[in-house]
Amino acid sequence: MQSSGTGQSFASPRRSRQDLVSAIVSGDRSAEAELVDWFARGLAIILSRIVKDHQTVEDLRQDSFRIAIERLRSGALRDPDALPGFMAMIARNVAIEHLRQRTPGALSATAPDPTGGPSQYHDLARKQNAAIVRKILNELPQPRDRELLYRFYIADEEKETICERFGLSALHFNRVLHRARERFRELFEKRRSGGGIVPPLDAPDR
C-alpha cells in the first residue's frame, strides 16, 4: 500500500520517489534533508528492533543515512520505486554489521529494548510511557486482561498458549490487545498534541 505522502508523520508536501532520487543524484542538499526527514522515524524502528541501546540506534541511523546518500549519489538505485526497500535493507545491514563486530563469530539479535540511553528526553518519554500504561492497566475491566498483556508482551508467551490458559477465543485475545494499543495511542497522541514532552499524567515515577 502506498501512503499519500501527506500524512501527519511526514513533511508535506513531499517530492515523488523519482524526483527525490534524481535530485540526490544531482547533488541537491535539500533533497538529502528530505530523505532524512522522510525515513528517520522508520529507520529508528528498524534499528531498535535489532539493537537495544538508544545511543547506538542513533549512531547507526546516522551511518545508514550516510551510506544511503553515498549510494544514491553514485546512482546505485536504478528503480526509485524501490527506495523504501533500499533504505530498510541498508538499516538492517548496518545493524547486523554492528552486532557482528561486537560478537565475532556469533551473530545474535538482541531482544528489543526501548530503554535506550540516558538522555533526558528519552528518560522523560519513558516516564510518560510508564504513566500512560499505569492508567490503562487501572482502567482494564478484568485483572485477567492485565495478565494477558503481561504474558504476551513481556513474558513472551505465545498467543495460543495464553488463549488456552484463560479459555479465550483468538478474537477476544485480539480485542484486548487492540483496545490496549488504541487507548495507549489515544493518550500518547493527546499528550503529544499538548506540546510534545509534558509531565506524566498521574503519580510520580516510581
Place this chain on the structure above:
Amino acid sequence: MDHGQIEATNLIDRYLTNRATPEECARFEEHFLDCPDCLSRLESTRGLIDGLKQQPPDTFQRRTWVGFMGWIAAAAVTTFAIFRPPPATPPPVTIPGPTLTARAGPVFTLATVRGAQADAPIVTVSGEFTLALDFEPAPGIKGFAVQVTSGTGEQLMSEVEHPLSASGTIGIGLRSQDLKPGLYRAVVVGKSVDGRELQRVIFPFRFQVP
C-alpha cells in the same frame, strides 16, 4: 501488503516482539517506511510495551490475585457456594546463584535470538548443567533477576538478585530431573540501583532428554 492483512495477522505486535518471520519483517519494513499510519501504530505499540516493562514486577501478579480474592469474597457473600480453589501452582524453586566459575556439568551457551519455537536451541543433557546466558548489559544496570519458565508459564527457577557479571554472561545451574521435555525460556531482567527494570532479555531453549 494491505492494512487488513496487517491487522488480521497481528503483524505490528509480531514484528515488535520478534515473532514475525524474516520475510514478513522485510516486506513490512518496506511498507511502513512509507506509511504514516503504520509508523504511528508501531511507535505507540512500542511505547505500550516499554510502559508495561517499566511497571513494578508485582503489578500483574498481585492485582490478579487481589482481583481473584475479591471475586471469591463477593461470590461467597451472594451465593454461599462452595468454591474449589484454582489448581495450586508449585512454589518456585529458588536456586542460589551459581556462577560460571562454580558450575557443574556441561555448559550450554544461549544466544539472544528470539523467534519461532523451532529456532530455539536444543539442550540435551542428563544430570546437572549450566546455561550460559550471553548478552550485553544495558548502561546503568547494577544487577539482574533471572527466571526460568516453561512454555506454559510455570516457573522453574527464580533468582531475584544476581550480581552483574563483568563479561555480560550469566550462568545458571539447573538439574535435568527438574525439567520435562519441552520449550523453556530463561528471562534476564536487568535492574538499576533503585531496582527499576532497565533491560529484559529472553533466551528460549528446548529441553530434551538424551
